[in-house]
Amino acid sequence: MFTLKKESGFDQVGSYDQDTINGFDEQLINQMLKLVDPERVENVLDAMAGDGNLSKRLHQYCLTHQIRCPKLFVLEYSSVQAEFARKKLSDAKAEVIWGDVLTMSSRDSQISIPENSFDRVMIKSSNHEIPRSRQLDLYSSIYRVLQPGGIFVNLGMLFDDPEERDELRGIARVKDTFANMKDVADNRHFLTKEELYGWLTEAGFVDIQSEQSFNYNINSSIVAQQYFAENERIRSDLEHQAAQAKAHKMRLNGRIHFDRDTSLMVCPGEITIARKPISK
Ligand SMILES: C[S@@+](CC[C@H](N)C(=O)[O-])C[C@H]1O[C@@H](n2cnc3c(N)ncnc32)[C@H](O)[C@@H]1O
Numbered sequence: 001m002f003t004l005k006k007e008s009g010f011d012q013v014g015s016y017d018q019d020t021i022n023g024f025d026e027q028l029i030n031q032m033l034k035l036v037d038p039e040r041v042e043n044v045l046d047a048m049a050g051d052g053n054l055s056k057r058l059h060q061y062c063l064t065h066q067i068r069c070p071k072l073f074v075l076e077y078s079s080v081q082a083e084f085a086r087k088k089l090s091d092a093k094a095e096v097i098w099g100d101v102l103t104m105s106s107r108d109s110q111i112s113i114p115e116n117s118f119d120r121v122m123i124k125s126s127n128h129e130i131p132r133s134r135q136l137d138l139y140s141s142i143y144r145v146l147q148p149g150g151i152f153v154n155l156g157m158l159f160d161d162p163e164e165r166d167e168l169r170g171i172a173r174v175k176d177t178f179a180n181m182k183d184v185a186d187n188r189h190f191l192t193k194e195e196l197y198g199w200l201t202e203a204g205f206v207d208i209q210s211e212q213s214f215n216y217n218i219n220s221s222i223v224a225q226q227y228f229a230e231n232e233r234i235r236s237d238l239e240h241q242a243a244q245a246k247a248h249k250m251r252l253n254g255r256i257h258f259d260r261d262t263s264l265m266v267c268p269g270e271i272t273i274a275r276k277p278i279s280k
Helices: 018-022 026-036 053-064 079-088 132-145 162-178 182-187 193-203 220-227 230-245 248-252
Strands: 043-047 071-076 095-100 118-124 146-157 206-219 256-259 262-275
Touching (some): 026 053, 026 118, 026 146, 026 262, 043 053, 132 146, 132 193, 162 230, 162 248, 193 206
Parallel strands (some): 043 118, 071 095
Antiparallel strands (some): 146 262
């Protein structure tokens, strides 16, 4: 069973750059921000926000396009990452909550987010951190805090093939173990499209659709640099690549390429949107 722990693996990892690890370009993030449509909304929640990089980009997007920035709320489970977010967003007047997306409350119980609070909830590269047994709770929780008519914008890995997904799960477990992120290694659940669309529907969402398909391009040397301790880096990197070498279906489908001492892993991703209906 999933239990809340005092420490989180994302306390352990410290400062890191999620988008660089995943090989994202600026166009992809801009596409996500366009879908959030900041010009038309008042309140936006960046849930499972890490160091607040997406909210920072949203704020910059508004400045560049000379539009009024909506009020930004940033929710993050790791106290270390929440502190990074506070610093990163000091100019953006964002409210940073050190909290749990499953309860939509702060971990010190001072804040509980009321229902119907936001026009938009956005999540980038994070829904796979929630264990399978709590996935429906995640989307129900997002549904609850969205206003009727509000939109959930999710950017994440999404597999058609459960066999490939299971292989990635095995690779990630090795990487997270060597990165000393035990809770992450235990909890992670990468999703198939069937699962995500099914759980969103069950939570009450309508108009669920893919807005963009793209690839995660994960380079092993960047993973090693960002996640593994220096004195263990080469050994951990080799174990990570050894796990990739065993992923038969992913290799067969051209998702893992080895070159000299590095690898490139290509995983399917999607920006998905879903709407909370105006009336039930
Ligand atoms: C892979 S990181 C991505 C962070 C950020 N969205 C980004 O793209 O850089 C996943 C984040 O989800 C956070 N997280 C995990 N479980 C959470 C929960 N129950 N509530 C809130 N945040 C959570 C982790 O602490 C971590 O910072």
